[in-house]
Amino acid sequence: MGASDLARRVAPDKLVFAVDSKGGKVAIRGWRQLTGISAVQMIRALDPWCGAFLYTNIDTEGLLLGMPLDVVAELREATNKQLIAAGGIRTQAEVDRLHAMGVDAVVGMAIYLEVLKI
Numbered sequence: 362m363g364a365s366d367l368a369r370r371v372a373p374d375k376l377v378f379a380v381d382s383k384g385g386k387v388a389i390r391g392w393r394q395l396t397g398i399s400a401v402q403m404i405r406a407l408d409p410w411c412g413a414f415l416y417t418n419i420d421t422e423g424l425l426l427g428m429p430l431d432v433v434a435e436l437r438e439a440t441n442k443q444l445i446a447a448g449g450i451r452t453q454a455e456v457d458r459l460h461a462m463g464v465d466a467v468v469g470m471a472i473y474l475e476v477l478k479i
Contacts, residue, residue: 364378364407364410364411365409368409368410368411373409373410373411373412374412375412376410376411376412376413377411377412377413377414377415377443377445378407378410378411378413378414378415379414379415379416380400380403380404380407380414380415380416380417380436381416381417381419382399382400382416382418382419382420382432383395383419384420385399385400386398386399386400387400387402387403388419392419400416400432400436401435401436401439404416404436404439404440405439405440408439408440408442411442412442412443413443413444413445414436414440414442414443414445415445415447416433416436416444416445416446416447416448417446417447417448418432418446418447418448418449419448420448420449421448421449422448422449423449423469423470424449424470425451425470425471425474425476426449426451427449427450427451427452428446428448428449428450428455430455430458430459430462433459433462433464434462436464437462437463437464443465444463444464444465445464445465445466445467446459446464446465446466446467447466447467447469450466450467450468450471450477451470451471451477452471452477453477456468456477
């Protein structure tokens with residue numbers, strides 16, 4: 362079933378599509394297979410069929426290295442839909458910068474390891 366079929370069955374505003382990227386290319390099949398498609402290309406292709414995107418930067422996921430904000434800025438320009446970003450976020454300043462871009466943040470390891478206090 363394709364994205365358009367799913368959107369017709371469920372309604373686009375009910376769908377959040379995950380776009381996971383490693384080395385600038387979309388990863389599929391549990392991050393084990395890289396495609397030749399960039400995250401920006403994927404978001405543009407799927408944009409009509411969902412209400413939001415969850416972007417994970419695999420290169421920084423769980424490593425507390427910080428989120429590459431330049432990449433997220435490109436993704437923000439590619440869609441007006443809700444954009445949620447994950448992968449290496451470690452500081453409140455990063456969360457604030459994402460918020461200023463209109464991007465929601467997923468923070469996991471930084472909270473779990475108490476690097477980021479809530």
